[in-house]
Amino acid sequence: MSRVPPPWPPVEVETAHRHPDAPPPGTKFGPHYAHCFGCGDEVEHGLHLQTEAGEGTAIHAQFTVTEAHQGAPGLAHGGLLACAFDEALGVTVGQQLRRPAVTGRLETDFLAPVPVGSTLHIVGTLDGIAGRKVYASAEGRLDAPDGPLALRARALFVIVDFRHFVEHGRAEDLRAVAENPSLLRQSRFDINP
Numbered sequence: 001m002s003r004v005p006p007p008w009p010p011v012e013v014e015t016a017h018r019h020p021d022a023p024p025p026g027t028k029f030g031p032h033y034a035h036c037f038g039c040g041d042e043v044e045h046g047l048h049l050q051t052e053a054g055e056g057t058a059i060h061a062q063f064t065v066t067e068a069h070q071g072a073p074g075l076a077h078g079g080l081l082a083c084a085f086d087e088a089l090g091v092t093v094g095q096q097l098r099r100p101a102v103t104g105r106l107e108t109d110f111l112a113p114v115p116v117g118s119t120l121h122i123v124g125t126l127d128g129i130a131g132r133k134v135y136a137s138a139e140g141r142l143d144a145p146d147g148p149l150a151l152r153a154r155a156l157f158v159i160v161d162f163r164h165f166v167e168h169g170r171a172e173d174l175r176a177v178a179e180n181p182s183l184l185r186q187s188r189f190d191i192n193p
């Protein structure tokens with residue numbers, strides 16, 4: 001079977017430029033929501049993904065695989081690795097475009113096993129934009145920024161209105177945020193930048 005992936009992006013796109021207010025390279029973002037499984041600081045066995053702005057539209061992300069992330073003995077669960085890419089690419093889109101967006105499609109190539117104790121170094125970039133559709137991709141390397149390539153991911157994010165979150169989120173969690181806004185650890189993006 002061929003391992004050659006289909007053309008990317010799959011449609012004609014315009015170049016996705018970083019927003020003028022996107023944070024400069026080296027800026028560390030911290031979690032965006034206390035209870036986010038990808039980055040939240042109040043999720044005991046979450047990924048605690050650390051993210052930082054890179055050059056151009058790049059985002060650098062890291063997380064260390066713990067015992068709680070196993071799929072097979074001593075190896076990371078593939079779904080959690082995909083989650084790390086979803087989060088890293090979500091930060092890439094959110095921070096570099098400064099627009100709220102959700103994952104519409106995420107594909108992941110698992111190229112090498114990722115043992116417990118490894119640190120995955122992920123770099124995500126924007127590949128193009130077509131209307132509300134934003135294409136982004138990422139690579140993940142083991143234990144160092146130039147370590148062995150372990151994963152690749154490609155994703156379509158769809159830009160949404162903030163109503164998406166208010167209309168679909170569970171009422172008690174929305175209430176908790178209304179009562180304690182600091183659960184949202186970062187300020188809101190521009191809606192019409």
Ligand SMILES: CCCCCCCC(=O)SCCNC(=O)CCNC(=O)[C@H](O)C(C)(C)COP(=O)(O)OP(=O)(O)OC[C@H]1O[C@@H](n2cnc3c(N)ncnc32)[C@H](O)[C@@H]1OP(=O)(O)O
Pocket residue numbers: 032038086087088089090091094095101102103104105131132133156158160
């Ligand atoms: C800083 C923040 C970090 C956060 C990181 C984590 C990010 C996440 O995990 S978000 C959570 C997971 N994602 C979701 O829950 C999204 C669930 N899906 C939805 O709500 C909707 O399907 C949504 C919003 C994606 C699209 O719906 P809607 O707004 O009605 O737009 P719709 O017209 O269907 O799609 C827009 C375009 O995207 C395309 N599209 C949407 N989904 C797909 C897909 N799976 N594959 C291919 N194309 C797609 C459509 O074909 C359409 O294209 P065109 O404009 O050319 O016709």
